[in-house]
Amino acid sequence: MLSVHASLRPRCYIISCHSQYSTVYDPHEKTFDKILIANRGEIACRVIKTCKKMGIKTVAVHSDVDSSAVHVKMADEAFCVGPAPTSKSYLNMDTIMEAIRQTGAQAVHPGYGFLSENKEFARRLAADGVSFIGPDTHAIQAMGDKIESKLIAKAAKVNTIPGFDGVVKVRVALLLHLSESLGSARGCTSDLLTVCESCSSEAADKSRTYILYYNCVCVFIQVLADKHGNALWLNERECSIQRRNQKVVEEAPSTFLDPVTRRAMGEQAVSLAKAVKYSSAGTVEFLVDSKKNFYFLEMNTRLQVEHPITECITGLDLVQQMIRVAKGYKLQHKQEDIPINGWAIESRVYAEDPYKSFGLPSIGRLSQYEEPLNLPGVRVDSGIQEGSDISIYYDPMISKLVTYGSTRAEALKKMEDALDNYVIRGVTHNIPLLREIIVHPRFISGDISTNFLPEVYPEGFKGHPLAAGEQRELLAAAAALHVAAQLRSQRFLGQQRVSSVPQERRNWELCVELDKGVHMLGGIKLNLNTGLSLCCKTQNLLLLSKLAASLNKLMPEKIPEDTSSILRSPMPGTVVAVSVKPGDTVAEGQEICVIEAMKMQNSMTAAKTAKVKSVHCTAGETVGEGDLLVELE
């Protein structure tokens, strides 16, 4: 029916009006009538957007707590696949297969994470005659196996790590790469020995993959291949700025690569893709050392989180290409058609506290949320809106903020403006850290490595230090706001009984307290309850009149709680284990309990040697930020 109608219509193309890329959507190129997106959040929204442009109907799946999520509202149909925990909903193949059957979706886009690299899921879809928008099971299997993938790579003449022979090797100071299973990167300290130990002990029982990048550059080559043996490389993404081995800032292209290296890497990536008969979009990950030697690490057989920066510089819509390829179309482009237009930077905006280990998860309700979309050259991929909840069940990513400019400097400037204009209230977020990274001289010069954060902030991130000029700016702004508020609070509409003598105050003597320093501003201490934000760092200010300021000195100081004998949860999460009971004596630094939040385990240790007075948590219990866990004597 649909195709008949389409052919009656005058021939027209939809050209995406996106400010960063333009792509042609040909309504006559029939792909699918209906696609189910087996994912949530921003990536589900991202896929739905392209589907809409291509005239494809969409089905969203969701857990019960996500029933009013943005991706559910955007999709044409929605299907609840289970309760909040991902294992019961977004990873629940049975209910997702049921959703496909009931809605009649012809294809499934898995997004990233969840079922995107699950060969069993791909197999079940194939058995039901539903297209999987991604590579076929063979490629997923081959690239999913860390050892097999390297053997294939070696055979395809891709540079692999010297000395690699299918046995786990540790290459000191370059990388540590343990084998088996899925590609979740974990571990997280620059101290190699610690990681070696924890990896080897944990690998034994959990059989996971541990990758440690130590002072090297991570470069990802985007490839795109069809089912007819054609493959392209779409340039690289530089993703070295990481915390806890998770990316925070990415850019395309990389400052590190020259055209020759880029081409060599691209060609090797393509030959690997061809060797595994890859189709769809995928990413080949290389480590590049300081001499521009590069080594194949692994291949991600999915659409990656940071794909928007590649879209920005190449002008391609990767989701559209994936859908076309899944339907069996040949690639429209030739290698020489793939440009590098300008520069794109992506910042991952997370609900997390950057002042704790560069980002401990935080949860809450986005009481206020405004994306800086009014600025030119800004793209925001998000799946939340004002009023949304960031819960402990899912990834705490708020959005991907992408800026695009003709040069790197321009893209960075736009990123700075965009971060300054981003309004997020209700949850703690990492914008202060993102902004500091992108204005840091080392980042600007392109001197980036996976060790960037611990090297630049050896003491942990403390926030933006105010320069003298910035401080003056802040004080002036605070004073101006205070005076405006004061004047406004004296204006009443329709009130008869205000003083007949108008109170014209020309002289304001203000006193501002900032970072424990007191600054006199010609003469009133202002009381701004919310604090002011400059350079994305919220400053707590106390503004009082000169009189109030002089009297404020007489006020008793609050005695801060003795934190050494009280252990509170630094973030919301689940108590995994409690290793002490009342009456136990613990040594300073001894583990007291373990809290897990958002796939991350945190060991809580004693701040001093003491006897345990009381334990307020049990394993399996959910705790909120600041909840009392254990009291010491």
Place this chain on the structure above:
Amino acid sequence: MALCVRALLGSAAARSLASPGRSLLPLRGRTLTLPGLRCASTVQQRVELKRRKALEGGGEKRTEAQHARGKLTARERVALLLDPDSFTELDMFVEHRCSDFGMEADHNKYPGDSVVTGHGRINGRLVYVFSQDFTVFGGSLSGAHAQKICKIMDQAMTVGAPVIGLNDSGGARIQEGVESLAGYADIFLDTSYLFITGPDVVKSVTNEDVTQEELGGAKTHTSVSGVAHRAFENDIDALLSLRDFFNFLPLSNKDPPPVTECHDPSDRLVPGLDTLVPFETTKAYDMLDIIVDERDFFEIMPNYAKNIVVGFARMNGRTVGIVGNQPKVASGCLDINSSVKGARFVRFCDAFNIPIITFVDVPGFLPGTAQEYGGIIRHGAKLLYAFAEATVPKITIITRKAYGGAYDVMSSKHLRGDVNYAWPTAEVAVMGAKGAVQIIFRGKENQAEAEAEYVEKFANPFPAAVRGFVDDIIQPSTTRLRICRDLDVLASKKQTNPWKKHANIPL
């Protein structure tokens, strides 16, 4: 002439405060010879001497002791509370008339005695104020002291202005004798205590061991007894907050509440409200996420009976009183304390012409012997009575549960609610589906089926809307817009209760 003197005093007071502890500068350029003044003969010189002494209160030593306790002096407090240079002091020359125990001696006389009284302006609006001076005889209440307070109260009554009392007195029953600002007492955290009998008396009478802080500290009175309505960090925080609070209130019960400039568009949609009520009907959310102008909400009794939230806010610049069940605490049920807290607030709003906006998510009254023996019926009736009696504009929004008697109580249509809305998540019913089915189908087998039927029939806003108990089912994001519009319409609301000597609320 009289006016001139007052103005002079006001500025002198302000100046002396700007440099606390220092000796006073001469007034208006006139030179004073200091110690010799005791025998000065001219009236003018005696006036100035007395004034100076009054400004010094209990003297430098006692002022220092007061500061050491983290407290400000009576005059410092007045200066912070009022607009600069707006204080006009009265009765500065009043002295106590006690002649026993050597009190008649000159050194035991303080001009103005142990309280500072007068009037001034807060953001340009008239207010009378008294501030007890702890540095003079511990702020204790003498006949003269009481007389000074009564004088400004009488004056305030005749001109229709509020009185703010800043209490700081060791006098045993002073707190009962005076009314602070329209009945709202402020206590300063950590430095203040309030009790009828002190710990020593308690010990001797009931043999209870209790500290001052436990018996009558700020925490006790704001979270346990409900005697005080708000506690603050310190004197300065309290006084500056009091200025903000004052801006919400009319000057008297004959004045309309103030309207301020509003920079927050009244037709702004609040999309966040659409997702406020959680998917699970048993899950809590924070009623404080309700949105008001520029998020400016002055909560009253935030730490007492937290299952109900009351406070002042502005909608399109107009002061409104907000009453909301708090699902986050005890599921937002009504119990004795929350009923009394709500009732008091509703009556306050009604007394001062402040429209009331009620957000309802109430599963019912709290059951149990403690509540029944405590008289929940009697106390719950106070809230019912208060809403029924109120003639100010009443707008009600049912966000989720409105079950049983508690639904009626919460400003329902049946209590003369002017505008009653329901969100699509609203459930107006006698009780929750499970409880209802257990009673209707007691002993029957197909309970799950019956429950589903009950949910289908009653766990939605339609039964109430069909009967006109709610005027409309509205999208939550439009709530703000609708309330602002209704307040405009209801601004001219006139309603009178039948004549009676006074209403007979079930006390």
